[in-house]
Structures are given as C-alpha cells and as structure tokens.
Amino acid sequence: MTESAGAGxxxxxxSKFVESFAAQLxxxxxxxxxxxxxxxxxxxxxxxxxxxxxxxxxxxxxAAVSGAVRYLAQTHMVSREREPGSRRERYRVHGDQxxxxxxxxxxxxxxxxxxxxxxxxxxxxxxxxGRRLAETLAFFEFIEVEVxxxxxxxxxxxxxxxxxx
Amino acid sequence: MTESAGAGxxxxxxSKFVESFAAQLxxxxxxxxxxxxxxxxxxxxxxxxxxxxxxxxxxxxxAAVSGAVRYLAQTHMVSREREPGSRRERYRVHGDQxxxxxxxxxxxxxxxxxxxxxxxxxxxxxxxxGRRLAETLAFFEFIEVEVxxxxxxxxxxxxxxxxxx
DNA sequence: CCTTAACTTCACAAATTTCTGAAAGAAGCG
DNA sequence: CGCTTCTTTCAGAAATTTGTGAAGTTAAGG
Numbered sequence: 001m002t003e004s005a006g007a008g009x010x011x012x013x014x015s016k017f018v019e020s021f022a023a024q025l026x027x028x029x030x031x032x033x034x035x036x037x038x039x040x041x042x043x044x045x046x047x048x049x050x051x052x053x054x055x056x057x058x059x060x061x062x063a064a065v066s067g068a069v070r071y072l073a074q075t076h077m078v079s080r081e082r083e084p085g086s087r088r089e090r091y092r093v094h095g096d097q098x099x100x101x102x103x104x105x106x107x108x109x110x111x112x113x114x115x116x117x118x119x120x121x122x123x124x125x126x127x128x129x130g131r132r133l134a135e136t137l138a139f140f141e142f143i144e145v146e147v148x149x150x151x152x153x154x155x156x157x158x159x160x161x162x163x164x165x
Numbered sequence: 166m167t168e169s170a171g172a173g174x175x176x177x178x179x180s181k182f183v184e185s186f187a188a189q190l191x192x193x194x195x196x197x198x199x200x201x202x203x204x205x206x207x208x209x210x211x212x213x214x215x216x217x218x219x220x221x222x223x224x225x226x227x228a229a230v231s232g233a234v235r236y237l238a239q240t241h242m243v244s245r246e247r248e249p250g251s252r253r254e255r256y257r258v259h260g261d262q263x264x265x266x267x268x269x270x271x272x273x274x275x276x277x278x279x280x281x282x283x284x285x286x287x288x289x290x291x292x293x294x295g296r297r298l299a300e301t302l303a304f305f306e307f308i309e310v311e312v313x314x315x316x317x318x319x320x321x322x323x324x325x326x327x328x329x330x
Numbered sequence: 331c332c333t334t335a336a337c338t339t340c341a342c343a344a345a346t347t348t349c350t351g352a353a354a355g356a357a358g359c360g
Numbered sequence: 361c362g363c364t365t366c367t368t369t370c371a372g373a374a375a376t377t378t379g380t381g382a383a384g385t386t387a388a389g390g
Contacts, residue, residue, distance in 0.1 A: 009288060009289075009292065009294070013287035013288065014288070016283075016287065017280070017283060017284035017287060017288065017298075020280050020283065021277075021280045021281065021284060023280075024273075024276050024277050024280050027273075027276075028194070028273060029193070029194030031377095031378085032378080032379095033378080033379075042284075042294070042297060042298065042301070043284060043288065043294050043298070044294060045292065045293050045294050046293065047293070047294075047297060051336080051337070052336090060379075060380090061379070061380055061381075062336085062337070062338085063337095063338075063339080063340095063379070063380060063381080063382095064378090064379055064380075065337090066337060066338055066339085067338090067378090067379085069337095070338090085388075085389095086335095086336090086388075087334095087335060087336040087337075087386080087387060087388060088335085088336065088337095089336080089337070093297075095297055095300065096300075099301065099304050103308075108189075108192075108193060111189050111192075112186075112189050115182070115185050115186045115188075115189050116186065118181075118182060118185065119182035119186060119207075119208060122178035122181065122182060123174060123178065123179070123182065123208065124174075127174065127210065128210050128211065128212070129174070129207070129208050129209060129210050129212075132207060132212060132258075132260055133182075133207065133208070135260065135261075135323070135327055136207070136264065138323070138326065138327075139264050139319065139323075142319055142322060143268075143315075143319075146315045146318070146319075150308075150311045150315065153311070154304065154307055154308075154311075157307060158300070158303070158304075161303065162300055162303075196347095196348085197348080197349095198348080198349080216366075216367070217366085225349080225350090226349070226350055226351075227350095227366085227367070227368085228349070228350060228351080228352095228367090228368075228369080228370095229348085229349055229350075230367090231367060231368055231369085232348090232349085232368090235368090250358070250359095251357095251358075251365090251366090252356075252357055252358060252364095252365060252366045252367075253365085253366065253367095254366080254367075
C-alpha cells in the first residue's frame, strides 16, 4: 500500500500509538481527552494541529477538544497559537517544553509542603508524629531543589545528544 | 480541656491535618479513602493503627478501610502487620519507605518508555514525529537514572540531618 | 454592519467510580 | 471442633465525572 499524506505515516499506526500512549497518561492520572489530544499532538508531523484536525482524528466533539486544550494549556503542556488572519486556532507541543511542565510539579510540591508544615505546627515538632511529618517535609524540600538541577543536567545532555533539536 | 491520650494531640488538629493533606494527595491522583487512611497513619503517634482505629477515626466502614489498605499495600506505601496471637491487623507507615515508593515510579516509566519505543518504530525514526518521540523517550530514560541517584543522595542527606531516624 | 466561521460555555444524559451493608471467609481460643 | 472476632468480598445505591448537543460569544471578511 502506497502512502500519500506525510512521510510514511498511515493513520492506523498513528492512532495505535496515540491510544496506547494516552492510556498510559490516563493511568497516571491525566483526564482521558487531554491525554488523547496530547498524544495526538506528539505524534503529529509538525507538532501542531488545529481544533478541527484534532476533533476529526480523535472522533470527538469541538466541546471535548476545547476542554482538553484548556487543561493542557493551563498546565503548560501545549501552547495555543492564532494563525494570523484567521479564527482558526492551532495547538502546539513544544518538544522540549512539555516534559519540563511534566516534572514541574513545583506548585504541587509547595502545597504539600504547606500542608505538612501546618501539621508539624499543630502536632508539635517534639512529638513522634510531628517528627515524622517534619522529615517528610524535609524530603519534599530536598526533592524540589534536586529536580531543578536534574532538569539542568537534562538540558545539557539533550543538547549534546540532539543538538539544538 | 486537658489531653489524656498521647502527648498534646487533640483529635481536632489531627483531623484537620489529615483532611488537608489527604486532599492534596487526592488532587495528585490518589483515591480518596487511600489518601485519608495514609494521612491518618502519617499523623498517628507510632505510625501504626488498627483497622478499627482507622474506621473509627475516619468514620468509614471496615470495607472502605480494607479497600484503601489493599491499595496502599500494593503500592508499598504502608505495610501490614499481624499482632501475634490476634486476628487484628495493624498497618504501618515506614517513615523512610513510603516516599521511596512515591518516587519509585519505575514501573510507570517503563510502560511509558515501551509505548514511546513502539511509536518511534511505527512512525519511523527519520520522521519529525519519530524524532520527537525518540527525544521524549530519551528524556524518560534519563530521568529513570537520575531519580535513582537522587534517592541515594537523599538517604545520605537524611542520615546526616536526622540520624538513624 | 451583517454574515459566517470558529471557539467556548452550559445543562444534561450516560458511564464510571466510590462507599456501604450484608454475607462469607479466616484464624485464634476454649 | 465450634464459637467468636476480625477481615474481605460482593451487589447495589449514591455521588461524581465525562462527553455531547445546543446556544452563546468573538472576530474576520465582505
């Protein structure tokens, strides 16, 4: 079978990847539609798709696309672009941006830390439970710093391995 | 009001911490009951509670405790113990074990990597999309190694700061 | 301005998940 | 062995989440 659109992509392999990768994301806690939209973008040739293309490829309503994209944009996993001189919007994965977002759980960590800090205070730092919470808190604070430097190393590693990308 | 049990803990502060920390865990994707049980254990004096104590403190049925504990045990966040010579079971947070479990997403990473590898294969490593997936795959492989060494450093840091715990 | 092509919001139906009471299943203890 | 105490399983009620169609909103293009 000859392939016409794109370079050696048939819709079926793409869809197979999209669904299986999305399934993993869902299992890790992402909303289903967001996961599917995201996977579709990842697997697209340019890393850019319009709302219509997404709805078409994934067989979902414009409303579903809208909801998914809102979530993905909020979490910085995709960015929205406006094709100049058109009301058509395009959504893009930035290749090197999205997994930064993925590990960028800083806001989450901060909230955990806040909850733990309150726990230490109200239970008392000199009680066994208080000490347990304090240690947990220390762990998250440690992680927060480490993750930052880990991403630093990744960028370096990436540059060496993939060039400017 | 004088406090009798434990050292300066009143049920209300404990409950307040439990619920607010559990809420964070839920937001991060954990089942509600599992999160509440886990938080209760974290905030308990000895890090150990029986099924009855949990049900009582959290106002949930034995069935709910059972389900929550099964999940937590599977993910290695708590361990089950049998009080010798009793059918009563006790559940424990290990203090230094649970956050290892938390970051020990190795199985998850492996599955993501598998899905990506398949994507690279079927889309072709020489296509733009294939390259994007390959880079993502490289990222996860990088992370996997880094997280391991990060935990190594944490153990060291922890020992220095908290002693044997 | 009016039309039209998009995207978004909203109310609701459907599917899924969650928690419970009740019954069944283990295991100590007499 | 049978009784008693605790845990687990299971079916179903209740609550929550999810995706859709339809109406609403915005902005381009005549």
